Amino acid sequence: VSDKRAALSELVRELGPEIRRKLGPSPSPDEIDAYVNGTLSEEQAENVRDHLTWDTETRETILDLMMFPIIAPPRDEPLVSDEEILRDGETAPRSGDSP
Amino acid sequence: MASTTDRVQRLFLENYRPIFSFFLKRGFPREECRDLTQETFSRAMQGLKGFRDEASEATWLFRIARNLWLNKERDQGRQKRRRPEVSIVQVFPEDQEIPDRREVFGGSEELSPQDRLLRREQVTRVRDALAALPPQRRRCLILRLQGLKYREVAVLLGISLQAVRSHLSQARHQMRGLLEDDLGLGHRESEAME
Numbered sequence: 001v002s003d004k005r006a007a008l009s010e011l012v013r014e015l016g017p018e019i020r021r022k023l024g025p026s027p028s029p030d031e032i033d034a035y036v037n038g039t040l041s042e043e044q045a046e047n048v049r050d051h052l053t054w055d056t057e058t059r060e061t062i063l064d065l066m067m068f069p070i071i072a073p074p075r076d077e078p079l080v081s082d083e084e085i086l087r088d089g090e091t092a093p094r095s096g097d098s099p
Numbered sequence: 100m101a102s103t104t105d106r107v108q109r110l111f112l113e114n115y116r117p118i119f120s121f122f123l124k125r126g127f128p129r130e131e132c133r134d135l136t137q138e139t140f141s142r143a144m145q146g147l148k149g150f151r152d153e154a155s156e157a158t159w160l161f162r163i164a165r166n167l168w169l170n171k172e173r174d175q176g177r178q179k180r181r182r183p184e185v186s187i188v189q190v191f192p193e194d195q196e197i198p199d200r201r202e203v204f205g206g207s208e209e210l211s212p213q214d215r216l217l218r219r220e221q222v223t224r225v226r227d228a229l230a231a232l233p234p235q236r237r238r239c240l241i242l243r244l245q246g247l248k249y250r251e252v253a254v255l256l257g258i259s260l261q262a263v264r265s266h267l268s269q270a271r272h273q274m275r276g277l278l279e280d281d282l283g284l285g286h287r288e289s290e291a292m293e
Contacts, residue, residue: 009244011225014218018226029123036116038257046234052255053238059255061129065116066254 019054026058027051036065107144114160115140121164127171135171139164228274236273239266 027035027048034040035048052059118139122132142163210218229237235256242252252263 005244008225009246011222012229012241012244014222015226015229029120029126032123033120049234049238049256053241057129059242061123061132062255063251064129064133065119 016054023047023050023054026055032058032061032065036062107140107147110143110156110160111140114157117157118160118164121161122168125168135164135167138167142167232270232273235262236266236270239263240270240274243267 031040031044031048035045040048048058048062052062115136119132119136122135123129127135139160143160146163229241232240235258238256239252242255243249247255249260249263253260256263258266
């Protein structure tokens with residue numbers, strides 16, 4: 001049974017490159033993030049589902065992100081925005097800076 | 100008052116995903132995002148005792164992540180500057196023949212033209228059979244065939260375990276004809292799809 005299953009898996013694996021080409025570019029980090037957070041439209045989510053089915057990198061990234069549920073911080077404090085981080089980053093730290 | 104362990108656990112659960120996303124959005128590959136996220140928490144643990152509540156813990160964590168990111172960017176910039184140009188002539192001098200790709204990377208055994216044809220036909224039939232399945236059923240089947248656990252399939256597709264089982268059972272039923280007739284897999288073998 002496992003040989004037969006391996007044969008079928010192998011055939012499906014061979015299909016991978018062709019399907020990935022048809023699917024087009026992999027979802028961006030923002031799209032992956034939105035998929036994990038459930039904020040994509042159904043159409044966009046379907047596209048991500050197709051990609052994760054055939055693309056190991058997308059799939060593993062999503063599994064990594066889903067490993068931990070989002071738990072709201074106890075205090076009502078927003079996370080720092082990308083803009084704030086970039087503004088902070090104007091004075092780049094020295095290598096080996098401790099927190 | 101929460102113990103340090105509780106505090107670290109809470110920090111980790113609340114912030115793992117945003118910190119991972121932070122690195123992902125800056126173009127790091129997944130493995131590196133994982134390492135950098137771990138490094139962020141490792142540094143946070145080292146500095147936790149000295150942390151004063153002047154900023155939120157999340158802000159503090161993102162500052163650590165940002166430092167790691169900037170250091171990494173700068174290190175990569177340095178490495179790029181140092182990396183010497185290597186041409187194919189240097190790797191394979193003129194008097195040395197360039198090896199066949201298969202000698203270098205290894206390759207599968209050469210198939211006979213008939214076997215290649217047969218193989219192509221099988222792949223086409225599997226492709227057509229998969230295309231005939233409803234999307235979620237198809238995804239469940241392909242993910243299982245790639246070795247994912249039921250739970251992982253459920254998490255990835257955002258459906259219940261029960262739904263995954265049901266999709267797989269229906270996919271098996273729908274594909275049985277193909278597996279038995281075209282690929283020479285019997286009933287028991289087709290159950291291997293589950």
